[in-house]
Amino acid sequence: MDLTTHATGYACINLTLQANKVTTNRGMIKKTFSEKGIAYASELALKNVQDLLKIVDWNLENGFGLFRISSDIFPWASEYRLVDLPDFPDIWATLKKIGSRPIRLTIHPGPFNQLAGQGKTLDNTIKDLETHSELFDLMGLKPSHWNKINIHVGGTYGDKAATLTRFAQNFNLLSDNLRARLTVENDDRLSLYTVTDLVSLYERTGIPIVFDYFHHHLNPGYQTEKEAFMTAYNTWDVRPVFHYSDSRQLHEDPQARREAHADWLYSTVNTYGKEVDIIFECKMKELAVQKLIHQ
DNA sequence: TCATGTCAAGTCTGC
């Protein structure tokens, strides 16, 4: 490992603890939510949050200074306010404990968020993103890119430039705390957004760019890895969080889609002499990171 | 307990 990389982390699931039923992904299908409602959502959310505390503490005991929280902690969060959950006092108390731990927490809302969207799509996006920001508020986390809420720009609607302009306009509809936390990530598909594409958004909004190494290799635009890394690095006002994964097609299964992540990690990460925190995205989660570091 | 079919949201890709 490049020792200038400051903290390492992984996304959403801890396989070691999951084997003991410790998970933050309890949820339910629509039918169950319509039958059992917010009371059951609250029950699951409390369990999810309590297990998040266990995962965070496991991370600290095992040298992980960074962790991506799952977006599935609050089932059907679009349908209620967090403060209305019957177990809210217990949930909040647990969240405050989590927020007080010396670990860098981030989150990555799903692909349904289309900040450049319109109408109901945009309304739903704002609600979802604000709920993520509220989660960090409840943890007592100061609004900044240190605890990033990272999304992709989303679709292009057939016109990247016009879509980025709309994204920048809609960014102004968000709360101060959310705007202080939001970051954007480069995409893996050729039709979507490269680091260079995102620079124009940064120049208009100040939104930092999360550099995803693997996505860059699949969709480099005209920049080398080092150029794209530095371009993204220079958009940050705190130590950046970048994403790393290896190719499944290259390392594990020639038949795999080119965008598929490998289960494990195979390469060291070049951080070009800069201090960067890395989230490793791989199916084998913390086990893959431990294996990489100890090899 | 276990196998299996099913599952909110938006957009794009590949079959």
Next chain:
DNA sequence: GCAGACTTGACATGA
């Protein structure tokens, strides 16, 4: 035209 994928499989049902 539709399933699959996306940062992460988990839930519900019936045997």
